[in-house]
Amino acid sequence: MRSRSEGSPVVRRVGVQREAFAQFLREASMSFRRNGLMTAAAVTTVTVALLTVGMAVAGSLNLSHLATTLNAQVEIVAFVRDGTRPSDLTRIETAIAAEPGVGAVRFVGRGEALARLQRSLGESPAFADLTKHNPLPDSFEIRVGDAAQTADVAAAIQTVPGIHEVAYGAEVVDRLVALTRAMRIMALLLTVALAVVAVIVVTNTLRLTVIARWREIEIMELVGATRWFIRWPFLIEGVLQGLLAAAAAGSVLLAVYAVAAARLQGALPFLPILPAAGIALPLMAAVAVCGIAVGAAGSFVAVRRFLTT
Secondary structure, eight states: OOOTTTTSHHHHHHHHHHHHHHHHHHHHHHHHHHTHHHHHHHHHHHHHHHHHHHHHHHHHHHHHHHHHHHHHTOEEEEEEOTTOOHHHHHHHHHHHHTSTTEEEEEEEOHHHHHHHHHHHHOOOTHHHHHHHSOOOOOEEEEEESOGGGHHHHHHHHHTSTTEEEEEOOHHHHHHHHHHHHHHHHHHHHHHHHHHHHHHHHHHHHHHHHHHTTHHHHHHHHHTTOOHHHHHHHHHHHHHHHHHHHHHHHHHHHHHHHHHHHHHHHHHOTTSOOOOHHHHHHHHHHHHHHHHHHHHHHHHHHHHHTTOOO
16 A cells, blocks of 8 residues: 555656656667767767866866965064063064964074074084174064965064064065966966867767767657657766766876876976875866766757757
């Protein structure tokens, strides 16, 4: 005996929709296998297109990583006034850390500053006199959250009582900010441009696939099939093609990137390059989303040309 809920219109409608979707999926799978040559051509074309998009994504991720690394190296040095009491250093550090835009603050005593200078310049007889009469002041090293705010943060720190002078290399920071901004814009434009090219190429290829099956579409229209009843199998088939192409393109990209990144890192160890594991998830996600979108959009546009009812 069926319950009242099982016989309700909503439940019956959901059941019909599930059955229809299962039917569409079976038809798409059968067509996927039956039209092997055209399917292989479409998947190959989508794979090549996704390779270009994937390379743009990998380049964009590395450019963003390089920009972030350069931003993290921007540093402000605030020199403490001579004669400042040790008890006041904590107050100064707290005041600097409270300024908006400050990411981290580190105190560098004059003894540590002299040791750094000695390590960078090497052993010299002149250091004997410097050890007795250290001319270097105490200082605070400040890292900012955003390199573009460096000038504002430096100006604010200059007003903190006990700070004698602030240095951060204004000209270098300005050039760095402009460079990182240009990197991000270039990476975004490159990704968008290659994605658009990929969509155009793949849509035309899938249109050829649908043209080869126009009689099938005409027959479905003659027996009274609705537009969406005709579209769904083609859309699902396009999505399957996109997923298969995304898996192939992603695997090739990750394998090639791993080898290229290792060799480039060995040749240029100072260059910050993301490892293959660091780009695997965003790269595969971007390629999969692009493959599904391109496959579905290409099928939709291609089928629409032949629908007359």
